[in-house]
Amino acid sequence: MRKPMSAEAAAIVRMSRSALSRRRLLQAAGVSGVAVAAAACGAGGGDDSGSASGSAAPETSAATDVSDSEKIVNWANWPLYIDVDDETGAYPTLEAFQQASGITVNYTEDINDNNEFYAKVRAQLESGQSIDRDIVVLTDWMAALWINNGFAAKLDKANIPNAANLNPAYLNVGFDPNRDYTLPWFSGFGCFGWNTAALQETLGTDKLVTLDQLWDPALKGRITVLSEMRDTMGIILAAQGYDPSNFTDEQFQEGIAVLQTQIDSGQIRQVAGNDYVAALETGDVIAVIGWSGDMFQLGEDYGVGLPESGAMLWTDNMLVPSTATHKKNAEQVMNYYYDPVVAAEAAAWVQYISPVAGAREAMAEIDPELVDNEWIFPSSTMLDNSYVFMTLTPEQDEAYQREFQKAIGL
């Protein structure tokens, strides 16, 4: 199903291998995963509910912007989620920005899990104190939570003319209509991944297409699903014939029952964060519900594919915390990364889906081999076959999380 990797891509994979395993470790609890964004991409995702409170986001008094006197910006991102020079460990695009703008970027990779990061900074945000970060990168549902709680500052689009390059598919999301508070960083799929040789041996096929194949008794105890509720439940709901971007409580219960059955029977060996990759590599696990970027990195012995009944599409977003003191500088950073050439350079390294229109054309200059890489630039067929998980109210989120955690042993 996946084309053999080009020499360049293979080289990139080899180079980034060691670094990636570090990333997996760091993100063990479950990276970004999950979604709600890029509404128009899927089968009409992110439609109803929108901002969960129903009312406009509460405005907290914005912090004083000292961007003009202090030429710095503090950016918190996920580990290895930006282009890195493998020789020096520097960030090439970020350095070019610093030289051109004279703004010093303090880039830290200190977000390993949406919930954990939120737990860390919540108290300061609630009391209106600075969290010493001017840009944070959060997955859709977490970004929605920040906007609803008034923890996000409204972006001044006059400072971000390149925001016009945003792929229109991402513009109209429920939690941030018109993208007043957020700009997408990268997207990816929640989908199937497998060890091709082992799958051939156990199931007699070289690719997974349906969820029923994953539940085949021959794979008992040899599969994992993601601990990220939205990805795992979304794929199960889609396989049940329901719409993961618009479902009812009863349908969710049915999905939970399916998961519970497979957990209780021992079909599902473990519910994993990013560390499922290690289990695939040791051979303990043959097939997974995992994330496209990881699967792509594993190499030619492994396969990746979207379920016939529908995959999940998630997006991580840049936003400026309400207490940030270098908002204008932060907006300049965002503007810079929405230049298609810069976006393509970053995408060539991280190999997730770029939300910047024109990045594909720019990629022709940077690495022609990657132009047709459908895991960076997915085809419309792939996007049509993907769902963005329904936007949940905080109450729904809590209730569903509890159901999910109970099914997986807590």
Place this chain on the structure above:
Amino acid sequence: MPAMAPSKKSSASTGVGVRRRPRTAYLLLIPGLGWLSIFFVVPLISLFATSLQAPTGKNGVYQAAFQVSNYAEAIAEYWPQFVRSFIYSGIATVLALVIAYPLAYFIAFRAGKWRALLLVLVVAPFFASFLLRTYAWRTILADEGFITSFFNMLHLLPEQRILNTPIAVVLGLTYNFLPFMILPLYAALERIDPRLIEAAGDLYASPFTGFRKVVWPLSLPGVVAGTLLTFIPASGDYINATLLGAPSDRMVGNAIQTNFLQFRDYPIASALSFILMAIILTLVFVYIRRAGTEDLV
């Protein structure tokens, strides 16, 4: 007279020393007490207050209250995890004792010049992070690994695997807390005067009787300290269950972690922590009382 002077002087200084000792002792207590009150008592009070909070309706935000029902809810919801925690950590403690005692005995009485090196080796695993050591067990116990293959050859594994079963969790707990068992045992055994064992032999005690009547009772403080140092952290551990267990092997530490970080249900998480503390305190109290008498001997 001059000959008397020094002794008088020394007795005088001893007298001053005796009078001063309590005050010095209290002064020396200040850093420890300060540390404990700031980093243990205050958080404990805060945790207890949190365990009684009531929801405000807004996710992750709670208000001060006196909601004792949090405790009932926590027990009703998570009693299987509690039971599992104490079974797993109990087995792990017994296993650790069985492994550690002969080792500590050997180091204390037979190792000779290798003693220092062996003690360093016992502590050596601590040079690597707890998390990484546990990760390493995933490779060691992997399905294709030689340990699993060996036991599978003998048809000893009901699930044809070790990883992601309760066996792996108990093994992980035993391994990770073993040094906490070995070191106090060694400290207790090392203090035993070998002449006592010889004396037992001289009095016609068989080696086994000598061990039972002399070595074992004298090493009991080490056994008590070691079992406590192993059992207490093992019952609250969640790393081993997360990395080596299956979804059905979760322990109470996992429940606390999930409630704190996933559900942001701080009252329930705090209540769980307090219940865990209370159960452990009770068990330890009973255990020490029994250990203090002849019951355990």
